[in-house]
Amino acid sequence: MSTHAADRAADRAAARAISRVAAPTRREQILKEAARLFAERGFHGVGVDEIGAAVGISGPGLYRHFPGKDAMLAELLVGISERLLDGGRLRVSEERASPDSSPEALLDALIEGHIDFALDDRPLITLHDRELDRLRDTDRKRVRRLQRQYVEVWVEAVRALYPTLGDNEARVTVHAVFGLLNSTPHMARPEALPGRAATASLLHRLARGAFEAAAQDD
Numbered sequence: 001m002s003t004h005a006a007d008r009a010a011d012r013a014a015a016r017a018i019s020r021v022a023a024p025t026r027r028e029q030i031l032k033e034a035a036r037l038f039a040e041r042g043f044h045g046v047g048v049d050e051i052g053a054a055v056g057i058s059g060p061g062l063y064r065h066f067p068g069k070d071a072m073l074a075e076l077l078v079g080i081s082e083r084l085l086d087g088g089r090l091r092v093s094e095e096r097a098s099p100d101s102s103p104e105a106l107l108d109a110l111i112e113g114h115i116d117f118a119l120d121d122r123p124l125i126t127l128h129d130r131e132l133d134r135l136r137d138t139d140r141k142r143v144r145r146l147q148r149q150y151v152e153v154w155v156e157a158v159r160a161l162y163p164t165l166g167d168n169e170a171r172v173t174v175h176a177v178f179g180l181l182n183s184t185p186h187m188a189r190p191e192a193l194p195g196r197a198a199t200a201s202l203l204h205r206l207a208r209g210a211f212e213a214a215a216q217d218d
Contacts, residue, residue, distance in 0.1 A: 030065055030066065031075060033051055034051050034069070035124055036123045037051060039126040047059070048062055048069060051069075051072075070134075070136075077127065080121065080128075081146035084113075091110055092110075092153060092157065103160040106160065107161050110153070111207045114181050118203070125182050151175065151178075154174045158173065170214075172214075173214040
């Protein structure tokens with residue numbers, strides 16, 4: 001990574017750290033606790049009263065924010081798909097507007113953004129893998145459509161850096177890298193890992209290594 005790219009990465013990390021300390025809204029608190037409980041015990045293993053208790057309100061009080069658990073699940077899974085796509089597009093826009101823009105810096109920015117998700121939103125990864133089929137057909141199709149669009153953001157960035165990769169090869173490699181990064185729920189307990197920064201750095205090297213390996217001539 002170039003010095004300028006490293007500086008921009010540090011600036012993005014600082015901005016994300018500031019955003020993480022902002023006080024969440026009540027709705028965000030409910031969604032966070034619902035994601036955690038659904039991931040730990042399954043969608044049907046958690047009641048509305050338990051979600052309410054986790055945020056300090058009565059179960060019926062949740063209905064002022066959501067019509068029910070199904071709505072929470074849909075907002076969680078559709079919401080994270082939208083957030084990933086919007087974040088990916090924003091990183092593309094920011095990097096292209098930078099005087100130091102480069103294909104390498106852009107791919108690094110996309111990887112950093114997805115690593116933030118993989119480390120900070122582990123329950124959502126578990127929830128997606130286990131509960132996606134519980135969504136209404138329209139919501140499930142929306143999630144899949146958003147995910148395909150997110151993949152294509154990456155494919156374009158990957159091919160800009162590794163032009164020898166064809167579209168299909170790049171797409172397969174992107175999916176493989178997502179599988180690597182999204183494995184975080186299966187890692188050791190967070191306190192047993194080497195620390196967030198060290199874990200993020202390792203994941204970043206592994207992701208770049210996968211793309212470089214895919215781009216090598218047979």
